[in-house]
Amino acid sequence: MGMAVDLLDTGTLSRALEEQRERLLPCVHSGFCLPACPTYNRLGDEADSPRGRLHLMRAVVDGRLSPAADAFQRHIDRCLGCRACEPTCPSGVEYGALLELARDVAARSRPPALAARTMLRVFSSRPLRSLFFFAGRVLRGTRIAALGARTLSSRGALGSARLGLAMVASTVPWPKLRTVGRERSGASSGDAAAGAPPPAGSGPGASSAGADAPSRRLRVGLLVGCVQEGLYARVNAATRRVLEANGYEVVGVRGQDCCGALHAHGGELEEARRLARVNVERFEAAGVDRVAVNAAGCGAAMKEYGTWLAGGDMAERAAAFAAGVRDVSELLAEAGPRQGAPVACAVAYDHPCHLLHAQRLEGPPLAVLAAIPGVEVRVVEGADECCGGAGIYGLTHRELGGHIGRDKLRAVMAAGGDALATPNPGCMMQIGAGLRLAGARQGVVHPVELLDESYRRAGYYASPRHGASGSGAS
Numbered sequence: 001m002g003m004a005v006d007l008l009d010t011g012t013l014s015r016a017l018e019e020q021r022e023r024l025l026p027c028v029h030s031g032f033c034l035p036a037c038p039t040y041n042r043l044g045d046e047a048d049s050p051r052g053r054l055h056l057m058r059a060v061v062d063g064r065l066s067p068a069a070d071a072f073q074r075h076i077d078r079c080l081g082c083r084a085c086e087p088t089c090p091s092g093v094e095y096g097a098l099l100e101l102a103r104d105v106a107a108r109s110r111p112p113a114l115a116a117r118t119m120l121r122v123f124s125s126r127p128l129r130s131l132f133f134f135a136g137r138v139l140r141g142t143r144i145a146a147l148g149a150r151t152l153s154s155r156g157a158l159g160s161a162r163l164g165l166a167m168v169a170s171t172v173p174w175p176k177l178r179t180v181g182r183e184r185s186g187a188s189s190g191d192a193a194a195g196a197p198p199p200a201g202s203g204p205g206a207s208s209a210g211a212d213a214p215s216r217r218l219r220v221g222l223l224v225g226c227v228q229e230g231l232y233a234r235v236n237a238a239t240r241r242v243l244e245a246n247g248y249e250v251v252g253v254r255g256q257d258c259c260g261a262l263h264a265h266g267g268e269l270e271e272a273r274r275l276a277r278v279n280v281e282r283f284e285a286a287g288v289d290r291v292a293v294n295a296a297g298c299g300a301a302m303k304e305y306g307t308w309l310a311g312g313d314m315a316e317r318a319a320a321f322a323a324g325v326r327d328v329s330e331l332l333a334e335a336g337p338r339q340g341a342p343v344a345c346a347v348a349y350d351h352p353c354h355l356l357h358a359q360r361l362e363g364p365p366l367a368v369l370a371a372i373p374g375v376e377v378r379v380v381e382g383a384d385e386c387c388g389g390a391g392i393y394g395l396t397h398r399e400l401g402g403h404i405g406r407d408k409l410r411a412v413m414a415a416g417g418d419a420l421a422t423p424n425p426g427c428m429m430q431i432g433a434g435l436r437l438a439g440a441r442q443g444v445v446h447p448v449e450l451l452d453e454s455y456r457r458a459g460y461y462a463s464p465r466h467g468a469s470g471s472g473a474s
């Protein structure tokens with residue numbers, strides 16, 4: 001009888017698999033996705049490959065396997081959700097969407113670990129989130145996080161605490177950002193590529209309404225995000241400045257909420273949908289043309305809002321919203337982006353999975369770095385593989401996440417350079433923690449922080465509106 005109840009719960013997954021029947025049919029025959037899968041590569045178990053996980057999903061919807069079964073729970077849980085399998089699939093299986101549904105089914109038949117559920121509760125609640133990130137900033141500002149990362153044992157529960165503290169400590173601004181390369185380039189503020197920000201009406205979208213229509217800059221609302229606003233507010237500030245310097249009008253969007261990515265990945269699809277509905281309403285109310293996102297995981301999730309809310313009363317609005325979501329690098333690449341002044345340094349660049357695989361954006365973030373004269377970009381070997389962070393995977397799967405993370409760390413350190421640049425807070429924290437624990441000297445930056453510094457040196461922010469104090473300390 002338990003199985004009958006389980007099967008009722010699999011209805012949505014079953015429908016999704018049914019819709020993809022054409023794409024799933026050749027699945028057993030190809031296996032092109034296997035070499036791209038980090039868990040299959042490390043564990044060598046077919047059940048930990050994309051193809052194996054799709055078989056498990058099919059077995060559940062066919063009623064041959066209970067969703068509470070260890071096999072289903074374990075192998076679905078071990079998936080990073082990195083979506084490296086998607087671009088390699090000749091049949092176009094939308095693995096990421098199926099995984100979210102499978103996780104939802106798995107969580108309803110067996111609740112996830114308390115730590116994971118607690119984390120999702122925190123991200124659902126504005127007051128709890130504020131408190132959580134306030135505590136993070138205190139640990140960072142007092143250097144308790146850095147001290148704990150240096151002194152705690154790497155074993156057992158203390159090892160998890162040590163990793164968490166190292167992640168928090170790694171969110172400090174790169175100390176050399178303001179000075180790097182000045183001695184190499186001989187550049188000083190305002191001495192290169194100097195110029196005022198583009199005048200209103202000359203930015204992206206200005207001529208899109210036709211020659212006779214009044215020109216108008218594209219109006220952009222920025223997703224401030226949870227981790228971004230909590231620990232990387234400086235990246236949000238830099239994002240606003242570089243977008244405005246490229247001709248966009250950036251407006252505040254009141255009442256926006258968490259994007260829901262962590263909930264969708266953690267098997268709480270209903271909560272993810274609730275958050276999506278809030279965001280669709282708030283960004284609509286702000287009357288924006290585009291939604292800018294500077295966190296790859298959040299952007300990938302928001303581009304899925306049409307799928308999340310399909311069939312409901314907000315389906316059309318969600319699809320329209322999703323069509324307007326852009327990673328900040330896409331918006332900058334559409335605008336050029338405008339060249340800045342030299343920031344002579346070398347950066348190791350690593351692709352976030354949710355930018356490269358989920359959003360299929362390889363060129364735009366590199367175009368952002370290319371707009372900064374003097375930056376030598378070294379794409380990390382294996383940059384297309386997950387860093388092992390994957391939301392809270394690094395904390396919940398310390399052994400496997402640690403194995404994958406150590407391989408990434410080796411590649412980043414081999415690439416060398418002054419800093420690691422990667423446009424996703426989860427990757428910045430995961431790799432940043434690894435660098436810190438390894439005693440490496442490389443800093444960690446978001447690419448827009450470097451572009452922002454380049455614009456500052458070019459004198460683009462001379463107007464009082466942008467302020468003279470710069471990116472701040474958060």
Ligand code: SF4
Nearest residue numbers: 027030031033051089
């Ligand atoms: S997911 Fe795609 S690449 Fe992987 S086995 Fe199935 S059809 Fe082949």
Ligand code: SF4
Nearest residue numbers: 037079080082083085
């Ligand atoms: S999402 Fe990543 S870990 Fe999961 S099956 Fe695909 S490649 Fe493997």
